[in-house]
Amino acid sequence: MPVPDHAAAPVHDDTAAAPLVNDFSIQVATANGSGSQTANLVLLRSLFRMGIPVSGKNLFPSNIAGLPTWYTIRASRFGYIGRKKEIDLLVAMNPETARDDVMALAPGAAVVFDQALGLESLRGDLICYPVPFDRIVAAVCPEAKLRRLVRNMVYDGVLACLLGIDLDEMRQALRKQLGRKAKALALNEAALDAGSAYAGESLVKRDRLRVERMNATAGKLLIEGNAAAALGCMMAGVTVVAWYPITPSSSLCESLIDYLRKYRMDPATGKATFAVVQAEDEIASLGMVIGAGWAGARAMTATSGPGISLMSEFAGLGYYVEVPAVVFDVQRVGPSTGLPTRTQQGDISLVAGLSHGDTRHPMLLPASVGEAYEMAIAAFDLAERLQTPVFVMLDLDLGMNTWMSDPFPYPDGPIDRGKRLTPELLQQLGDWGRYRDVDGDGIPYRTVPFDGLPAWFARGTGHTDQATYSERPDDYVRNVDRLARKFETARGLVPAPVVEDDAQARIGLVAFGTSHWATVESRDQLACGYGVRAAYLRVRAYPFTATLGEFVDRCDRVYVIEQNRDAQMLGLMKLELEPARVAKLRSVRHYNGLPIDARSITDAVVAQEAGR
Amino acid sequence: MSTKVNRLGLEVQPYRGSKTTLCAGCGHNAISERIIDAFFEMGIDPAQVVKLSGIGCSSKSPAYFLGASHGFNAVHGRMPSVATGAVLANRRLIAIGVSGDGDTGAIGIGQFVHLMRRNLPILYVIEDNGCYGLTKGQFSPTADLGSILKSGVVNQLPPIDTCSLAISLGASFVARSFSGDKKQLLTILKAALSHRGTCMIDVLSPCVTFNDHDGSTKSYSYVKDHEEPLSDVSFVPFFEDISVEYDEGATQSVTMHDGSRLLLHKLERTYDPTDKLRALTTLQEFGRRGEFATGIIYVEPDHEHFVDLLNLVDEPLASLPLERVRPPRAALDEVMEALR
Numbered sequence: 020m021p022v023p024d025h026a027a028a029p030v031h032d033d034t035a036a037a038p039l040v041n042d043f044s045i046q047v048a049t050a051n052g053s054g055s056q057t058a059n060l061v062l063l064r065s066l067f068r069m070g071i072p073v074s075g076k077n078l079f080p081s082n083i084a085g086l087p088t089w090y091t092i093r094a095s096r097f098g099y100i101g102r103k104k105e106i107d108l109l110v111a112m113n114p115e116t117a118r119d120d121v122m123a124l125a126p127g128a129a130v131v132f133d134q135a136l137g138l139e140s141l142r143g144d145l146i147c148y149p150v151p152f153d154r155i156v157a158a159v160c161p162e163a164k165l166r167r168l169v170r171n172m173v174y175d176g177v178l179a180c181l182l183g184i185d186l187d188e189m190r191q192a193l194r195k196q197l198g199r200k201a202k203a204l205a206l207n208e209a210a211l212d213a214g215s216a217y218a219g220e221s222l223v224k225r226d227r228l229r230v231e232r233m234n235a236t237a238g239k240l241l242i243e244g245n246a247a248a249a250l251g252c253m254m255a256g257v258t259v260v261a262w263y264p265i266t267p268s269s270s271l272c273e274s275l276i277d278y279l280r281k282y283r284m285d286p287a288t289g290k291a292t293f294a295v296v297q298a299e300d301e302i303a304s305l306g307m308v309i310g311a312g313w314a315g316a317r318a319m320t321a322t323s324g325p326g327i328s329l330m331s332e333f334a335g336l337g338y339y340v341e342v343p344a345v346v347f348d349v350q351r352v353g354p355s356t357g358l359p360t361r362t363q364q365g366d367i368s369l370v371a372g373l374s375h376g377d378t379r380h381p382m383l384l385p386a387s388v389g390e391a392y393e394m395a396i397a398a399f400d401l402a403e404r405l406q407t408p409v410f411v412m413l414d415l416d417l418g419m420n421t422w423m424s425d426p427f428p429y430p431d432g433p434i435d436r437g438k439r440l441t442p443e444l445l446q447q448l449g450d451w452g453r454y455r456d457v458d459g460d461g462i463p464y465r466t467v468p469f470d471g472l473p474a475w476f477a478r479g480t481g482h483t484d485q486a487t488y489s490e491r492p493d494d495y496v497r498n499v500d501r502l503a504r505k506f507e508t509a510r511g512l513v514p515a516p517v518v519e520d521d522a523q524a525r526i527g528l529v530a531f532g533t534s535h536w537a538t539v540e541s542r543d544q545l546a547c548g549y550g551v552r553a554a555y556l557r558v559r560a561y562p563f564t565a566t567l568g569e570f571v572d573r574c575d576r577v578y579v580i581e582q583n584r585d586a587q588m589l590g591l592m593k594l595e596l597e598p599a600r601v602a603k604l605r606s607v608r609h610y611n612g613l614p615i616d617a618r619s620i621t622d623a624v625v626a627q628e629a630g631r
Numbered sequence: 632m633s634t635k636v637n638r639l640g641l642e643v644q645p646y647r648g649s650k651t652t653l654c655a656g657c658g659h660n661a662i663s664e665r666i667i668d669a670f671f672e673m674g675i676d677p678a679q680v681v682k683l684s685g686i687g688c689s690s691k692s693p694a695y696f697l698g699a700s701h702g703f704n705a706v707h708g709r710m711p712s713v714a715t716g717a718v719l720a721n722r723r724l725i726a727i728g729v730s731g732d733g734d735t736g737a738i739g740i741g742q743f744v745h746l747m748r749r750n751l752p753i754l755y756v757i758e759d760n761g762c763y764g765l766t767k768g769q770f771s772p773t774a775d776l777g778s779i780l781k782s783g784v785v786n787q788l789p790p791i792d793t794c795s796l797a798i799s800l801g802a803s804f805v806a807r808s809f810s811g812d813k814k815q816l817l818t819i820l821k822a823a824l825s826h827r828g829t830c831m832i833d834v835l836s837p838c839v840t841f842n843d844h845d846g847s848t849k850s851y852s853y854v855k856d857h858e859e860p861l862s863d864v865s866f867v868p869f870f871e872d873i874s875v876e877y878d879e880g881a882t883q884s885v886t887m888h889d890g891s892r893l894l895l896h897k898l899e900r901t902y903d904p905t906d907k908l909r910a911l912t913t914l915q916e917f918g919r920r921g922e923f924a925t926g927i928i929y930v931e932p933d934h935e936h937f938v939d940l941l942n943l944v945d946e947p948l949a950s951l952p953l954e955r956v957r958p959p960r961a962a963l964d965e966v967m968e969a970l971r
Contacts, residue, residue, distance in 0.1 A: 240970035250966060256956035258948035259719050261712075278966070282958040290944040292955055294719040299745040303712040306705070306742070310716025313703060314681070314724065315949035317956075318716060332706050340703075426967040429960045434953055467949065468681045468701040468717065468724055476694060476702040487649075488694070 038229045041071045041096035043107035045178070048120045049171065050113050052084030057196050057207070058171035059090040063421060064192035065175075065184050066094050067241060070233040074100035074536075075421040076614060081266070081359045087116045096233060097543075100423065101536030102416075104616040108182075108228055110174045111138060112152075121145065129226040131177055146226045148218075150177055155217055159209040168203075169210040176214020181222065182230045186215055240424055244417035245321075247388040247427070248347055249275035251395025252319055253282065254430050257345075259318035260295040261307035263326060266359050267415040268349035271321040301326035305333040305346065309408075312343040313477055315467035317399050317434075321347035323415075324366050325356065327373065334408055335374025338502070340477045341454070341463070343402035343437065347395075347411045349418040352612050361612030362415035364532055367587040370410050371561055377499060379506050381513055382410045382561040386535035388422045390559075396430050397514065403437035405509055406465060414582070416533045416614040440464040440472050452484035454498060461505030506562060513560035518570060524552040526628070527574035529567075531558040531588060533614060534580050540617035541624070549625055553578075558588065563595055571600040576631075578624050580607040582615050638674035638870055645699040646671040653688055653695075658810030658836030658851075659758045663695045665813065666727070666756070669820035670697060673868060680725045681717055685710040685739060688765050689731035689758035689836075697727075708739025711746035714753055715937075721947035722938045725824070726753040733763045736772035736791045743793070747800035749937040750828045754820070757793055757831070758810075760838035761849035768841030775921065779846030793833045794928055795914045798907060803828035803934035805910070807925045809858050810836040811851065818864045819927060825868065825891035828936040835923060854923065861902040861913065861926040862895040887932050895927065904930050 045062070049055040056077075063075040071094045080086035093103050105125050111117040111132040118141065121130060126144040134149040156170045157163075172193075179186050189211055197204045249271050252260075260279075262272040276295055283292045294311075298304040304320040311318035322330065327348050337344050350366050352358035357365075372378055381401060383394040394411055402409040444464065445451050453475040454463050463484075466472040475486040482498065483489045530538040535557055545551040556570045571577050579589040586606040593601050607623045609615040634642050646667045651660050670680065677699040684690035686707035693702045705713045714728050735743045735757050746755065761774040770778070773793065774786040797805045804826045808816040816834060823830035835858065837843050837851040844850060848857075862883075867875055869890035877884075877894060883903060885893040895904065903909060910929040917924040944951070 240967055242970050250963070254957055254963065256951075256953060258951065258956060259716060261716065282962045283956070285944050285955070288944060289942075291942050292944055292948065292951055294941050294943055294948060296715065296719070296941075298712065299741055302709060303715075303742055303745065306709045306712025307716035307719070309705075310683075310703070310713035310718075311720040311949075312716070313701075313713070314717040314720035315947075316716075316720035318720070333709065336706050427963065429963050430957070434957075466701075467721075469679050469721060469947075470950075471678065474678070474699055474701040476704065478702075478704040479706060480704065 037227065039107070039227045040229045040231050041094050041233060043228045044091060044093045044103040044105065045108045045110065046106045047090045047110040047174070048113045048116050049088055049090070050084070050115070051080055051082050051086045051088040053171065054168045055088070055090065055112070055171045058175050059092070060421070061172070061189055061192045061196055062175050062178060063092050064195065064241065065179070065188040066092070066230065067236050067423065068188040068192060069185060069230060070236050071096065071230065072098045072100060072235050072423060074423070076102060076416065077420060078613070079360050087113050094230070096235070098235065099536070099540040099617070101540055102614040102616045104618040108226065110178070111136065112171065112174065129228065131174055131181070148177070148181065148222050150174070150214070150217065155213045156210060159213045160206055165206060169206045172207045172210035173214035176211040176216070177218040177222070179211070180215045180218035181224055181226070182228055184230050186211070236423060238425065240426060241421050242388050242424060243270065243419055243421055244385070244388045244391040244413050245271035245349065245419060246274040247391040247424070248395045248411065248413060248418070249278055250427065251392040253278045255317060255396040255399040256434055257317050257319050257399065258293050259308065259311035259316045260293065261298045261304040261318070261320050263298050263301045263304050263322065265301070265323045265326050267351055267419045268321040268323045268326070268347060270419065271347055271349060301329040302333065305330040305337075305344065308344045308346070309333055309337050309342050312402070313340070313467070315470070317403070319345040319347065319399070321349065323349050323351045324353045327366055327370060331374045334380065335376060335378050336479045337408040338374065338378050338380065339479055341406040341465070342477070343406055344408040345398045345402050345411065346408055347413060350412065350414040358612045360415070362533070362582065362614055363610060363612065364412070364414055364534065364582040365587070365610075366412065367581070367583065368585070368590055370412065371591055379562070380408055380410055381405065381509050382412050383514060384412050384531040384559050384561070385417065386532055386557065388417070388424045389427060391417060392427045394514065400435040401512060404435050404462070404512060405505060406437060406462060407505070412532065414533055438462055438464045440466045442472070445472060453486040454482065454501070455484040456501050456504070460508040461501045461503070462508060510562045510564050513562065513564070515564055516559055516566050517557045518566065519555040521552050521554050524554040525575045526551065527554045527556060527570055527577040528580060529556050529558060529570070529577055530580040534582055537615045537617045537620055538580050541620035544617055544621040545624060548621070551625070551628060561591060563592070567592070568596055568600055571596060571603055574603060576605055577603050578605045578607050578627070580615070580620055582609050584608060584610045637671050639676060641671070643667065643671045645677045646697055648693070648695040648698040651692070651695045653691065654840050656839040657688070658760065658838070659689055659692050660695070661810040661813070662756065662758055662816070662834050662836055663692050665816045665820055666696045668817050669824060673821055673824045674870065675725060675824060679723065680727065682727050682729070683710045683714045683717070684729045685731070685734040687731040687734045687763065689729055690734055692729050692758065708734050708737070709742055710734070711739070711742040715746065715749070715751055718751055718753065718938065719941070719943070720949040722943055723947055728753055728755045730755065730757050731771070732757060732759045732761060732773040733771040735793060740772070740791070744796060744800055747797045747802040747829055747831065750801050750803050750934055751937040752827050752829070754823050754830045755832070757833045758836040759793070759833050759849070760836050760842055761847070762838055762842040764838050764841055775848040778848045781841065781844055792914055792918060793831065795911055797829070797831035798910050798929045802831045803931040803936070804830035805929040806830070806832045806927050807923060808832060808834050809854055809923075809925055810834055811855060812925070815860060815864060815925065818866045821868065822864070822866050822887065822891070822893045822927065825887040825889045826930070826932065827888040828934050848921065857921060858923040858925045859917070860898060861900070861904070861924050861928065862898055864926055865894045865896065867892040867894065885930055885932060893927065893930070904928060
């Protein structure tokens, strides 16, 4: 296959005069705790309100205040909402990082910065917009102690003028952000207007970036993946929540608590139809979830890598005792404490077999906030159907960043409480056994305490069909073989992969989770920039379905794209696929803590295709 | 001959469990017997009971009582969290957790202290023999300073007093007993079953195989010689409509959550188990002398328990119908609208 020279790749070109309409990335560099979140969200939402596809990514430190933080907004008329590798416009508000931030830019990029920093002297190949922030903010905010809080709104005003963002949309977005805080609203609006006015009077636009109204966001909303997953939990009818705070999962349970308090207090009595416990650690969190699941509740916890490590013993107990549990893993960068505020798909191989012995767990792999919601609901049904812990694998990028979505569908139909023994079935079966495989699918019938049906003894030790203690080799083998059969049953119950085929494609791409967005964009880059067409399969769950093997068969080579160093998903595929299929697998990995971007995938695929 | 039945009309059989596999003479077996007696005599429906444990000799024992109840033999030191989840899932369950001194004091100390803090309604029994039996006799954290193993190894670290911990952290019913004192242990267990909140009962239960020799402070003879009841306890369950005559000057009556009465008759000392400070100092005084204070050490019948604290609906969460746990379409619409 002919591959174009790398230099021919479409790169940022500052010499072309044509405007870049609705196709750029903005990075705002501030200090953590400086109140820039309002300004950044207003900027994001105003673009969204103008109908332009957007995404917002917060690159923040593990710190309360003072350390550098960056917020990246991407606008894309093509609907690309993965991270863009290049920064087209930098807002340099943090003196500590300003120099490095500026030096990292590609030639031709634009920089809005505090005049006092004098950044224009650093490089001659950038478009510089110095702004006297202190003077502007002092004029609109007489109270000196409040200036720090509204200073950031000035850059929103400057950008509105430079890019052509409708100031009215910004005001609307600001109102949505601040609600009924009249004084704050007035101050921020004044700062916004002052920034815009300054830019109009004093700055000469020399960059190519433009905003124009589109109609690509009508009916859509903006939400973080953690909040979406929380909504899913509530709609799934969760009743017991146990958690331990850990970045980046905390906002999942915190959102859930807010939703539950608002929508799940019994109207007649004012009492809660849910129990939430902030546990002493992640071990206890999963212990409580397993105890609740054993007693018949829909129970969940949310955590991240270090918590998953601690949960491994209970995960194995849940698998072996066969108790439903739902665990959200909002993945961050490991190993160990790693980079707690950066993103990674680094827990895939750990979670697949979490705990000692022969243990296997189903994993759901949402790529979008919509899927975070839907898979949260599905996870509770699956956990009860399969009577086992089910893991929903988000990552920091999905969980904590702001994504567009269509409104979430109301879950119609009943929930699946799984195979519960009934008095009729008990009579029919005669001698019910907790672990007896009546239907041949590996899933036995269970009872829960105080349901009026026979009791059983849940134990992490070896057991018989009747749940009595046993060390007999035949009992052990029969039981774990049934568990393996149950895992086979799971293949037909988990969300199927999504395949976007291309009859002319010789190669295939496989991705999952948030890598999806960069993969979609990379697929277009490969086709348009290099003439390399690729079929695409997005894995949505583990265990894999037969579709994955068939997809590999129809490709000459398959690039498995993932955000970890060790090709963890590819490793799981190797365990299941036949040698001829394994031989076709290639790996594209991204693991520097930043969300994966299309350019990195494209470059890696192109290089490997060229080097064949 | 008529068979004895309890107030539910049940014979003792459903309160029994499978045959014990612990050592002959193990104190834990005596405790199992008292648990059977207490649940039977209090007329508690075995179907309503969940029995839970961690790992160790003690944690095997739930298989040996209440065979008609659901049981959960969890992982080492983590029974409190499993019990917490179960009780929250179904607030009507009556939970008994059995642990050991290693399961509670070492690997499980974190979950233990947080269970005590929450005052979860549960009967938590520590079968305390000061050593690890299943792994052949190593010291546990309740072993007393200077206590000697069979091999001659001397314990050089101070013990964790689970009763002091439980009281200071918020458990509302704390007792210590001895597996060899049938009457006292049974009375305490029955009183505990009429309490709503965490009942923490540390039962000294000599390990006849690894820790019953001279030099051990958890041997049968040492405990027998060094335990001193703080008062003579008797118990009048709410369903026994009898008036009991007692000398008010020498007896303290504590009314339990369900209306039962706990009667504490004065022995050598005057002891008020509703006085938290006094309870803690008493434990310290006995400990300093190398003795064990037994009986009801602390009781606070009206202390708010965790289920009430969470303001849960009266019905079990586990069996709430879909329409009560899935908000209506309008709720989702409202959330969606706010995100536009």
